[in-house]
Amino acid sequence: MTVTKQLHPALDEHTAAHVAELFRAFSDTSRVRLLSALSRQETNVGTLAEMIEISESAVSHHLRGLRQMGLVIARRRGKEVFYRIVDKHILTLFEQGVRHVRQE
Amino acid sequence: MTVTKQLHPALDEHTAAHVAELFRAFSDTSRVRLLSALSRQETNVGTLAEMIEISESAVSHHLRGLRQMGLVIARRRGKEVFYRIVDKHILTLFEQGVRHVRQE
DNA sequence: ATAATACATGAGTATCTGTTCAGGCGTTAT
């Protein structure tokens, strides 16, 4: 039985691009604050804007991106639109980053 | 007795900025490929450049950033400089992102 | 010493990103 040294190639460009895209969702201060809010509870746009102190428009733009990536989902109730994080794994990934930063 | 609605604040700006910075390290296709290579084994700059098909200069620039963030560390052996990922938690975080992308 | 190799660095540049602003759309109140 021959023991060949497994030469693992790096990630192909396509996969790497997707991974980068995922992490890019967490790579902006405002979005991190958005997601930290949403990680606690479903929240509407206006409240999010207040919490993180950017305009509703800016919040909307960020949420659109996150929505298009399938990371958050919207639910309308009356005039307000509530957002929440879709995937539990995403939440875990995000929180792990937060934890890492906190302990050092 | 008044029932006040507990308003969990979002992450403060300072912490959020650090979290964003961490994730930003993984938010570029080339860096993802770099890190995926390094996640398998310590590698020198030239080899990395070959593997991910960008110039040595570009690799150097990326590695400088990662080094300054304390995510990778350099070790010189002769003319070559080998890089590796410093922290196991960082590695885990990165790999979790990769896994998430792969299964969908 | 001189040249060659491997990598680092700064400047310059094209592209990307986050924000604001102005206006639009859907829902509710009057």
Place this chain on the structure above:
DNA sequence: ATAACGCCTGAACAGATACTCATGTATTAT
């Protein structure tokens, strides 16, 4: 119907980012 409210959207712009190119710095070979 009309106004008010909450949110969305596209354009425009400032700042950030990733790359190339030219050059610089260690280290090794001749």
